[in-house]
Amino acid sequence: MHGSSDPTHIAIQARNVTLSLGGTGILKGIDLSILRGESVAILGRSGSGKSSLMAILSGLERATGGEVRVAGVDYGPLDEDGLARARRGRIGIVLQSFHLLPTMTAIENVAVPLELAGKGDAFDRAAAELEAVGLGHRLHHYPAQLSGGEQQRVAIARAVAPGPEILFADEPTGNLDGGTSGAIIDLLFARQAANGATLVIITHDPTLAERCDRIVEMRDGLILTQGRS
Numbered sequence: 001m002h003g004s005s006d007p008t009h010i011a012i013q014a015r016n017v018t019l020s021l022g023g024t025g026i027l028k029g030i031d032l033s034i035l036r037g038e039s040v041a042i043l044g045r046s047g048s049g050k051s052s053l054m055a056i057l058s059g060l061e062r063a064t065g066g067e068v069r070v071a072g073v074d075y076g077p078l079d080e081d082g083l084a085r086a087r088r089g090r091i092g093i094v095l096q097s098f099h100l101l102p103t104m105t106a107i108e109n110v111a112v113p114l115e116l117a118g119k120g121d122a123f124d125r126a127a128a129e130l131e132a133v134g135l136g137h138r139l140h141h142y143p144a145q146l147s148g149g150e151q152q153r154v155a156i157a158r159a160v161a162p163g164p165e166i167l168f169a170d171e172p173t174g175n176l177d178g179g180t181s182g183a184i185i186d187l188l189f190a191r192q193a194a195n196g197a198t199l200v201i202i203t204h205d206p207t208l209a210e211r212c213d214r215i216v217e218m219r220d221g222l223i224l225t226q227g228r229s
């Protein structure tokens, strides 16, 4: 029997999720199930609601309506602090513009969230993660001293270091040139596989989308198709 209906196999479950901002319907009833270990690409034109959906699934924003259950946690009753606690250590997020803290070195950017997640040996683990993304020689550089591709590697190391069950990436290569972005994507999939994590990537790139187990296409705040790739 296939286990997809077993809740323990489901990493992300959204039922009739809506988001309204200033009276405008942004998400209009999203139903989506993502299995543990699955990689899913979210495609759709600009303004279709991809980033909004990711913000809700990753616990950065609360839905207006519907049900969201992620990594075994029902987001419904949680306030902002509760969502932040639910994210910590369980959910890793990589954004297009890296969002590294400029006053911290590469190793500090990776180690500090590990400390917040209550993990021991934060600096040793951070060094190992940076080594794994090919930045063992850049541990003590500040973001401004790193190239865009190197900064994104730090951001991936930071997202992956706590061993999250789920990794979200919003246009992770949007600011990088073609060659660099291919290497970054390879790295993201490699770190996902090493951790057995679920991966959700927003992308405009059909080649990247085809590397995922499944493609979900959004239009006007709704999911249009969610077939196997």
Ligand SMILES: Nc1ncnc2c1ncn2[C@@H]1O[C@H](COP(=O)(O)OP(=O)(O)OP(=O)(O)O)[C@@H](O)[C@H]1O
Pocket (backbone or CB within 6 Å): 021, 022, 024, 026, 044, 045, 046, 047, 048, 049, 050, 051, 052, 053
């Ligand atoms: N805070 C806000 N207030 C009002 N409308 C918003 C707000 N944030 C986003 N929107 C609107 O919600 C819609 C969906 O935005 P979203 O960023 O989720 O789309 P997207 O598919 O990720 O687009 P892109 O590919 O351009 O990043 C857009 O029309 C946007 O203008």
